Amino acid sequence: MAKKVGASTLKFDDIKIIWRTIVQSWYVPVILVPVFYLIGYFMAYREFETYEVVTQVLLKSNDQYYKGNVIDDTKDCYGSVWGSFVDNSNEGRVVKSYDLIEEVVNKLKTKIQVSYYIVGRVRTAEQFSGMPFYVLVNNMHPSFYEKHFRLKIIDNNFYELSYKEGEQEKSIKGEFGKELIDLNFNLLIAKNGNLSEEYTKEVKNLQYEFLPHSVESLVTLFQSRLRIGNPEYTNILQISYEDNLIERAKLFLDTLCKVYINNTLKSRIELNERTIQYIDKQMSDISAIVKFFEDTMQNYKSSKAILDLSREEGNYFSKLSLFENQRTTLTFQLEAANDLEKYIIEGKDPQFLPPSTFVAGSNDAFLTKEAGHLYTLQTQLNEAKNFAKETNYSIEYLQNNIKKTKQDLLVYISNSRNALKRTIEHIDEEISDYIGNIKTIPQKQRDLLGIQRQLNVNEGLYNFLLQKRANANIARASILPETKVIESPRPSGKVYPDKKKITLQYVFAGAIISVIIILLRFFLFTTIQNVQELKEITSTPVVGDLVFVKKMSPTGIIVDEESKSHIAESFRTMRTNLQYLNTAQGSKIILLTSNAPGEGKTFCSINLATMLAKTGKRVLLLELDLHKPRVQKALEMTAEIGISTIVVKQNTIEECIRRTKIEKLDVLLSGPIPPNPSEMVLSDEMKEIIDYGKQHYDYVLIDTPPAGLISDSIYLMQYADISLFVLNTKFATKAVVTFVDELVDNNQIKNFAYVLNGVKRRRSGYYYTKYSYRYGNGYGYGYGYGYGSGYGGGYGGGGYGTRYGGKK
Numbered sequence: 001m002a003k004k005v006g007a008s009t010l011k012f013d014d015i016k017i018i019w020r021t022i023v024q025s026w027y028v029p030v031i032l033v034p035v036f037y038l039i040g041y042f043m044a045y046r047e048f049e050t051y052e053v054v055t056q057v058l059l060k061s062n063d064q065y066y067k068g069n070v071i072d073d074t075k076d077c078y079g080s081v082w083g084s085f086v087d088n089s090n091e092g093r094v095v096k097s098y099d100l101i102e103e104v105v106n107k108l109k110t111k112i113q114v115s116y117y118i119v120g121r122v123r124t125a126e127q128f129s130g131m132p133f134y135v136l137v138n139n140m141h142p143s144f145y146e147k148h149f150r151l152k153i154i155d156n157n158f159y160e161l162s163y164k165e166g167e168q169e170k171s172i173k174g175e176f177g178k179e180l181i182d183l184n185f186n187l188l189i190a191k192n193g194n195l196s197e198e199y200t201k202e203v204k205n206l207q208y209e210f211l212p213h214s215v216e217s218l219v220t221l222f223q224s225r226l227r228i229g230n231p232e233y234t235n236i237l238q239i240s241y242e243d244n245l246i247e248r249a250k251l252f253l254d255t256l257c258k259v260y261i262n263n264t265l266k267s268r269i270e271l272n273e274r275t276i277q278y279i280d281k282q283m284s285d286i287s288a289i290v291k292f293f294e295d296t297m298q299n300y301k302s303s304k305a306i307l308d309l310s311r312e313e314g315n316y317f318s319k320l321s322l323f324e325n326q327r328t329t330l331t332f333q334l335e336a337a338n339d340l341e342k343y344i345i346e347g348k349d350p351q352f353l354p355p356s357t358f359v360a361g362s363n364d365a366f367l368t369k370e371a372g373h374l375y376t377l378q379t380q381l382n383e384a385k386n387f388a389k390e391t392n393y394s395i396e397y398l399q400n401n402i403k404k405t406k407q408d409l410l411v412y413i414s415n416s417r418n419a420l421k422r423t424i425e426h427i428d429e430e431i432s433d434y435i436g437n438i439k440t441i442p443q444k445q446r447d448l449l450g451i452q453r454q455l456n457v458n459e460g461l462y463n464f465l466l467q468k469r470a471n472a473n474i475a476r477a478s479i480l481p482e483t484k485v486i487e488s489p490r491p492s493g494k495v496y497p498d499k500k501k502i503t504l505q506y507v508f509a510g511a512i513i514s515v516i517i518i519l520l521r522f523f524l525f526t527t528i529q530n531v532q533e534l535k536e537i538t539s540t541p542v543v544g545d546l547v548f549v550k551k552m553s554p555t556g557i558i559v560d561e562e563s564k565s566h567i568a569e570s571f572r573t574m575r576t577n578l579q580y581l582n583t584a585q586g587s588k589i590i591l592l593t594s595n596a597p598g599e600g601k602t603f604c605s606i607n608l609a610t611m612l613a614k615t616g617k618r619v620l621l622l623e624l625d626l627h628k629p630r631v632q633k634a635l636e637m638t639a640e641i642g643i644s645t646i647v648v649k650q651n652t653i654e655e656c657i658r659r660t661k662i663e664k665l666d667v668l669l670s671g672p673i674p675p676n677p678s679e680m681v682l683s684d685e686m687k688e689i690i691d692y693g694k695q696h697y698d699y700v701l702i703d704t705p706p707a708g709l710i711s712d713s714i715y716l717m718q719y720a721d722i723s724l725f726v727l728n729t730k731f732a733t734k735a736v737v738t739f740v741d742e743l744v745d746n747n748q749i750k751n752f753a754y755v756l757n758g759v760k761r762r763r764s765g766y767y768y769t770k771y772s773y774r775y776g777n778g779y780g781y782g783y784g785y786g787y788g789s790g791y792g793g794g795y796g797g798g799g800y801g802t803r804y805g806g807k808k
Helices: 007-024 027-046 088-095 098-107 197-203 215-225 246-304 311-346 356-361 365-385 393-438 443-478 499-525 531-537 566-581 601-613 643-647 677-681 684-696 712-719 734-747
Strands: 050-058 114-119 124-127 133-140 149-153 158-165 168-175 179-181 185-191 207-212 226-229 236-243 484-496 542-547 588-594 619-623 665-668 699-703 722-728 752-759
Touching: 007 499, 027 499, 050 246, 088 226, 088 236, 088 246, 098 215, 098 246, 114 133, 133 207, 215 226, 215 236, 236 246, 236 484, 246 443, 246 484, 311 365, 311 393, 311 443, 365 393, 531 542, 531 734, 531 752, 542 566, 566 601, 566 752, 588 601, 588 684, 588 712, 601 619, 601 665, 601 699, 601 722, 601 752, 619 684, 643 677, 643 684, 677 684, 677 712, 684 699, 712 734, 722 734
Parallel strands: 542 752, 588 699, 588 722, 619 665, 619 699, 722 752
Antiparallel strands: 050 236, 050 484, 114 124, 114 207, 133 185, 149 158, 149 207, 158 168, 179 185, 226 236
């Protein structure tokens, strides 16, 4: 019966309903948006401001004054001064590594281990400097880290410390400058400078808090706030740190750069120190030998009464000393080469720090350069392994380069060793010749020249080592970091909070919530308020709208008691419209139902029956809501007999029909409430009752249970010439209308129409009346029907739980 509405029409109708709902809900955004703006402003005010502090570090700066270093690692594997193989991302990971930041935290422990706060009325502000006291954590149970301690200054010398242990609140009184020892902590709380009496009076009313941190939590915190960047095509690391205290951020970044730069020098400084230690040990040994030979020669001269040697004899011994000195130097170089060869073959040191004997004893420029080159390659390989797999191309390339460099070094060492051996053999021959010449010298002079020769040899070696030590010291002074700070830490601006953005987000949230409320109201709570709105969503006829008034007489027969009222005029209009809904001649059966209790169905049944009776027609009102009969109460009657007694054949129809105070209006009440009302509706006797009414009356009005809860009314519609569905503006939603339209279509119900009850008119409207009563809620099912839940909702109390679900 209800025709299908096209998609475009339905969409347009929905838009109109939504727009009407928005207009009716104008106060929702007007209230919510300003409220959310104030909340957003307050939340933004309470947020701590976070600033970004930035510093820049240059990698591979190559600042080195002295170029005579034993190991020159300022060049990369290609010989480039700037190190084209430098992987800045790896350096960024090093800067952000746990161990490096832990070292920074330990250096700054006394300054950053405790966070200080001033508690205000609205927000708590963190402070880094300017506090009247400071806290040193000597020892603390791990469970007390990251817990707030409250401190109140009592006077110039004492304070009160409060904290929570489990669920218990504890308070301790302490003295500034003295250790505060508890089972869970050992703290030293001291004054920052001298607290004057005036200053104490100012700060004693303030509430202070401090928060101790563990080293682990600080490292994790600093790592999370640290950002490492690398501008494209540069060897520059841009290190940024976010903190709500600029002083702390600058201090952290400054210390981090110093620790990182010092760490880049460790390997070279270690090599230099090992070299100097070895030279010092050798010089100490040789110094003792030189002293021994000096004493021996002096004692020998004294004991033999020797004054001087001849010129020729002295020349022999001088030449012999020179050759022996050369032989000693060459032997030292040969040992250094052997040590280096063994060191390369064994490969025990992953850092490849050359052996001290080679560093101190080698004068071969090529060998020194290649050893330094190998050291650079090995260092780069170790760094690459920290961040890449063994199969990485760069690692394979470095490994091949190291292997080739080692092979070249081993070949060169072998050739150098052969050359050194030949040179030593030649010097040995020269030494033999001079020894032969010396043998011609008398024994005393020969012994004296032998002592002198040993003394000269050791003095020469001592001078050689002394020169090497001087070179090592100069080299150490020239060891400069490859990395240097090119821009000291400075704030780059505030990164959080964007107070304007936060406020706008809350305003937007308020607008979104307003829209959600309006949509919820549209889908769940928007009810149909007038006939026009009802016609927008259904094509089912509407035979009348009953105006809303606030008062109602106890009987509820308004058309008789207030015959000239606007509500009575509404029923007259409905009576007229019913004539056009079914134009067939003869007696007519009119059935009235609703979706849920409290919509005014019984009220409409009684008043429509009264209005029809006033036209001179004979009208019979059937009280067929056998579950909760209400007609008898409205008519001030009792129902000892009625429909239920007719069905069980205790009484006849004529015995049960009763006259009312309205002329030509008779009523057949429900009778005693049966235990099986729905079964009685399905009985043959029920059809006989309806047929009897149709034969003896002009109109038969059937008051039935709500169709949204019980299917009795749907079954009885097969006997009805006109079926009226009463909607109340308090409960009538689009979902209810859709449900009813589907019910009508599925059951192919003919001559079906709506009656809209409770329509409110404006004061200037045509239907405005001074009478006021709530006919929809004050009558009928207002006290509770109890059928369960359906469209429009169920009312409390006991009763039946059945519900007609739509399709038959």
